[in-house]
Amino acid sequence: MQEQPFPDTSSRESTDTGGGLDYSAFGARLEVPAINRLMSIPSEQPEVLSLAAGFTDNAVLPHELVSDVVARLCREGSPKDALQYGTTQGRKGLRDLTARFVASYEGEKPEAILADRTFITNGSQQALFLAMRVLCDPGDVVFVENPTYFVFLSMLQGMGVEPVGIPVTEDGSIDGAAFDALLRRMEVDGRKARTKAVYVMGYYANPSSRCMSLEDKIVLARTLRTHRMRIPVIEDAAYRELAFGRPWSVPGVLSLDAFEGFPLLYLGTYTKPFATGLKVGYGITNHTEWMQKMLFAKGNQDFGSAHFPQAIVAQVLRDGLYPGFVRDLGLHYGAKAGLLDSVLRAEGLDRMGWRWARPEGGLLFWLKAPAGVDTREGSGFYQACLKHQVIYVPGNLCFANGSPSEYIRLSIGALPNEKLEEAARRLCDAARNL
Ligand SMILES: Cc1ncc(COP(=O)(O)O)c(C=O)c1O
Incomplete structure (x- = not known):
């Protein structure tokens, strides 16, 4: 039998010193x-x-494709920095290719989707966390679809942030009149002033698998504008690439005139549509200062996502294999x-x-x-x-x-x-x- 180089630590019988820590309000x-x-x-x-x-x-999952790319990256050692630390914002090559890929969808405006306003994260989940972390304090409010991504709701709960559902009609479309009435009520009860962001999923949403129509997006922007709420709008597009046929034709919020003047963040990922375990995701924004804040927070946390998975994804994009x-x-x-x-x-x-x-x-x-x-x-x-x-x-x-x-x-x-x-x-x- 081969000798194990390290002692066996799998026993669960050691004593646990747990309990009674003086946690932060967040931890508690x-x-x-x-x-x-x-x-x-x-x-x-x-x-x-x-x-x-x-x-x-x-x-x-693309085992062969990734194995081929990994072999090339390691064998050729090119790019030479793939096994080195990278930058907090992420590999320049991957940011370029990501922005180009998103801009290639029908109706997107390439001038609104820029590589230097793109940042790479540990899955889009991390981008979502950073976005919330730098915007919200306990007691703040965030608008969500009803229903919405339940892990996001649990994130808000952890941050002490109140989720408020955007009213929808029977078929799931945004109900502009009811949203308007809700905002009036929230003006009176003080929650409007504490509302920090809107979180929506434009493409095959979790859990409803519904896509937002152009009208939905316009009603959302118009209602917020009517109430003078130029608050950040976060569009989570985690499932956009997973179209069973033709991709959904409504552009993302970054490319829509209706959202002119709003701070915007578009979130995408290479986990669902490519190699899940590489955990590469990204955010693209129109707001440099907000991005810097998120990157400062990310810098404190991990000073950059793992570089090697980024190099793999970048190579697959560069080889032109991703769309197919x-x-x-x-x-x-x-x-x-x-x-x-x-x-x-x-x-x-x-x-x-x-x-x-x-x-x-x-x-x-x-x-x-x-x-x-x-x-x-x-x-x-x-x-x-x-x-x-x-x-x-x-x-x-x-x-x-x-x-x-x-x-x-x-x-x-x-x-x-x-x-x-x-x-x-x-x-x-x-x-x-x-
Ligand atoms: C709607 C939605 N957004 C974001 C994520 C996070 O995905 P990842 O961090 O793997 O990119 C998920 C994962 O299930 C999701 O369903």
């Missing part, structure tokens, strides 16, 4: 995020199939979405009163349960799913005020096809036997 506010609870279930009970995890599909890769990926996830949709229908979930729209991009299905079915953690439906060995994300986690409680989010990402089918059948069994 932090709770176990819902995501950790959900994600721990399949690792503790491997027979449970997870439709909750927002992971990508191992089958389409994401097109194929879209087809793959489109087929998986078709599969999940057809199993749910074949099993009669729609006839049981459940409603959903088949997504046209992204990784997520957003389902509404029939009246009276509660889907929250610990509810009858949740327990029934656990009994049938399948889990989902309870929809209430995605709403600013924690309700309504009749939605669920399913992901097509992680499970291979046969397990995805099996998980869908289990979910339908749980719904049937409720």
